[in-house]
Structure formats: C-alpha cells, structure tokens
Amino acid sequence: MNAVEATGVTVRFGRTVALDDVRISVAEGDTHALVGRNGAGKSTLVSVLTGMRAPDAGSVRFSGVAAPGVADRAAWREKVACVYQKSTAVPELSVAENLFLNRQGPLVRWKALRRRAADLLEQYGVAVHPDARVADLTVEQRQLVEIARALSTGARLIILDEPTAQLDGPAIERLFDRMRALRAAGVSFLFISHHLQEVYEVCRTVTVYRDARHVLTAPVAGLARAELIEAMTGEAGGLDVPDGADRTRSAQPVLELAGLSGDAFTDVSLTVAAGEVVGLAGSASSGKHELAETVYGLRSPSAGSVSVGGARVRGGDVPAALRAGIGCVPRDRHHQGLVADLSIAENASMTVLSSFVRRSALRAAGRAAIADYDIKAAGPDQPVSDLSGGNQQKVVVARALAADPAVLVLINPTAGVDVKSKEALLGVVDAQARAGRAAVVVSDELDDLRVCDRVLVLFHGRVVAEFDRSWRDGELIAAIEGMS
Numbered sequence: 001m002n003a004v005e006a007t008g009v010t011v012r013f014g015r016t017v018a019l020d021d022v023r024i025s026v027a028e029g030d031t032h033a034l035v036g037r038n039g040a041g042k043s044t045l046v047s048v049l050t051g052m053r054a055p056d057a058g059s060v061r062f063s064g065v066a067a068p069g070v071a072d073r074a075a076w077r078e079k080v081a082c083v084y085q086k087s088t089a090v091p092e093l094s095v096a097e098n099l100f101l102n103r104q105g106p107l108v109r110w111k112a113l114r115r116r117a118a119d120l121l122e123q124y125g126v127a128v129h130p131d132a133r134v135a136d137l138t139v140e141q142r143q144l145v146e147i148a149r150a151l152s153t154g155a156r157l158i159i160l161d162e163p164t165a166q167l168d169g170p171a172i173e174r175l176f177d178r179m180r181a182l183r184a185a186g187v188s189f190l191f192i193s194h195h196l197q198e199v200y201e202v203c204r205t206v207t208v209y210r211d212a213r214h215v216l217t218a219p220v221a222g223l224a225r226a227e228l229i230e231a232m233t234g235e236a237g238g239l240d241v242p243d244g245a246d247r248t249r250s251a252q253p254v255l256e257l258a259g260l261s262g263d264a265f266t267d268v269s270l271t272v273a274a275g276e277v278v279g280l281a282g283s284a285s286s287g288k289h290e291l292a293e294t295v296y297g298l299r300s301p302s303a304g305s306v307s308v309g310g311a312r313v314r315g316g317d318v319p320a321a322l323r324a325g326i327g328c329v330p331r332d333r334h335h336q337g338l339v340a341d342l343s344i345a346e347n348a349s350m351t352v353l354s355s356f357v358r359r360s361a362l363r364a365a366g367r368a369a370i371a372d373y374d375i376k377a378a379g380p381d382q383p384v385s386d387l388s389g390g391n392q393q394k395v396v397v398a399r400a401l402a403a404d405p406a407v408l409v410l411i412n413p414t415a416g417v418d419v420k421s422k423e424a425l426l427g428v429v430d431a432q433a434r435a436g437r438a439a440v441v442v443s444d445e446l447d448d449l450r451v452c453d454r455v456l457v458l459f460h461g462r463v464v465a466e467f468d469r470s471w472r473d474g475e476l477i478a479a480i481e482g483m484s
C-alpha cells in the first residue's frame, strides 16, 4: 500500500509549467527522497501533496483514498504534514499552544492542554518543556515539536523539506536516528535535500524531477552517484568543484581583524590577503555566524576593529561596510537577502542601483546575472518571489558581487543550491580570488571549504584550530565538534 500516490500532476504559473504530468508514490514505511535541480518543481509538488494548492490536472490519494478537498484543512492535517526549512510554528506562543493550535474547542482549558502536551512530548521523546516559547527553541527542537504535532494529528506521512539545512552534524545524526525509528514504526517520509550523501544515508528510494518532469524512480542501493547526478542534470560526467590549489595569492593584506570581540566570539585576529579565501567553520553555537555578521556591519563589535586596505571600518553599519568594499551574502535570504516584490534585475543590482540611469542598462545587468549564475527564470523582470529557493539564493550572490567588492563575506553561500549550481557558485568565488579579491566563506559544507586556502575552526567563540589546504574530512569534522 502507498502512503501517498500522486499521478498525472500538472501545475502552471502563468506561462511557467512548474510540474508537467508528474507522478510519485511513497510506500508505507519507506523513506523516499525527491531530488532535482533548483526550479525542478519539488516545492510545488509539496504544495500539492499538502493540499495548499489544487493542481491544474492530476490526482492525489492517501492509502488508496482520494485526498480531501483543498478547503478542508483539518482533513489534510490528518493525512500529511510538512516540516519546512522555515518554521510554520507561531514563535510567540508556547510549545503546548503550538501543539494544539487549531485543535482545541471553543473553551481552552489551559491546565489540561499543558498536561496533554507534556504527555505527547514524552510519547515522542522530545525533551522540551511545554511552557517554553517556540521562539526560544533551537531549530532542532522546533523541528521535533513539529514532527510530534504531525504524528499526534494522525498523519503517517511526513515531508521534510531540506530539514538539515540549519542543523549541525550531531543534530543531523539525531534527526536521522529518529527517522529510522519512526520508519520502523510504519511512518513514511518524503525527504527533500540537495545533499546527495544524505539521500544515500537515510533514504531507500529516490525520485528525480528535471525541468518539471519525472525522470527516474529507483532504489537508492545500487544507484551510482554519477547516475543520480546525470538524471538530475541530463548530462553525463561528474562534478568539478574548484579547489583553487593553483591560485596564487599576494602578501598584500586586504581584510584585517584585530582583537575583534562581539556577540558569541572573543578576540579574533585575522588577516586575509588579496587573492586569498579563508574558511570559517564551527558548530551552530561556535560564534562563526556572529563573527561574519560583525565583519559586514550587521552587528557591532564590543572590542577590536575591522579594516579594509588599511582603513578602519565603522562597526555596526552595513552601508559603511559596503562603502569600504565589503560585500556580503547574508545568512538568511528571507530576512536580510531579497526584496520579494522587486525583479531579479533590481535585486541583483541593489548594491549599485544608483549607477543605473537607464532601465535598459538595469535589465541588461539582470540578464547577465541570470546567465552568469545559472538562474532559472522567465527573464530579468520576473519578481524574485516567483523564483524557487535555490534560484533566489543565486540572486543574493549576484547582488553581493555586483559592486565588485574588495572583500566578500559569504555565509552558507550554497545553501539550498543544487549540486550543479554549487559548482558554478564556488567557481565564482574562485574567480574573484584570482582577480585579487579577498573572501571569507562561512560554512560547514566540506565542498564549500575546499575552495579555501585555509580554514579556521571556531569553538565557543574562539579560534581553536587552523588547517591549510591539506585537511582531511575526518580531522576537520572532529575539530568542528570540539574533539581535536
């Protein structure tokens, strides 16, 4: 029996066909991966499978029974739940309130509700207090609360949309252990990820979509990585992430941090030379994000200084950092990244907007960004809100580079970006370094760090290790986890 079976699904947005007669079936108790390049149609399928959007054609059945009508939200919640990268929980409410949101009757009996919440959390082994505010939970805790909520409404199919994007290594392992235990209890998962090694680690079956079409469904065991990538890209041949080993760098310092301290990090001194790429790695609590955000002016330092080309940059002032030549790819494209209603051309040129007098020049710059960064879009005038997540991320990178900054600070630059586009984005970082720019790459993705000349590891706010190019995966991971 299939937990869910969708057939002949077509979805159109104006002239864009997001899904073209696709199918998917997730067997009961299976963990089924859905992969594909940015814009392939994965999120659109999720919206159909969760009843958020009625397809233009096609049908969905859960355990052989036709799906409820789109308006009947409660009926959908009993069938399927999706844990998105961005939380759908209400941050100001408590865990207990979120667990029973839309479920308690007209009379809310708080004491009973709290007790039921405590029982439920215990049943699913979620170590979170029912009175805790959701805003105060970690990403991992929040995901577990959402999974417990889904299971308690009776849903036996859980969709995880890039669940590991914001988790560190140990939290990812804990999530996978939990998925395996739930699978043994008959829960089915549809797992969406751009990390193919995760697909191999936790999934049994994989489906590939390409350009809105179904291309392949196969057992994961026995499917070679090269075959999987070929199904996704339509091209034979592996991937080639540039490692920049042949890059030359000068001794000329560009970015200098002197005794920099701030939110969650202490006394960091670092010099990045022209043509050099420095990686910053560390767990979620290591302070690496706060350090990078202080460098590009989002946070104020409590001590120390940031200088570019010998000139000190005013702290806590993003426009001042930009004027000093520091371009950034921020952590969260939803909040600090893009203006959803503006076009690709406008967003990509935001850092240099005043230099465009003519609309045609702006559009030409937008067209160039689409070509350079491999953005799947209808054209430069398309609002970024219409783009898939990975394609929005590419616009953020294009924007950071438009002003031709002397220093690039990139936080998780390839988050949500498909394997093939990752190659292109890291190629851009490599090319920038070759052109004499300096770059700081903040990431735990080993592929992102391979483009770096050296990698600093932070632990509890301090630099605890430094690796040159010859690092091995195991030793870097051990240092990130504080075991070196």
Ligand SMILES: Nc1ncnc2c1ncn2[C@@H]1O[C@H](COP(=O)(O)OP(=O)(O)OP(=O)(O)O)[C@@H](O)[C@H]1O
Pocket: 013, 016, 017, 018, 036, 037, 038, 039, 040, 041, 042, 043, 044, 045, 376, 377, 385, 386, 387, 388, 389, 390, 391, 416, 418
């Ligand atoms: N609201 C919308 N209006 C117009 N086009 C849209 C809209 N939502 C999605 N699209 C288009 O539909 C196509 C499929 O997008 P979708 O978000 O499903 O891709 P995806 O496979 O999830 O990509 P990613 O890996 O980047 O998240 C894309 O071409 C996208 O631009």
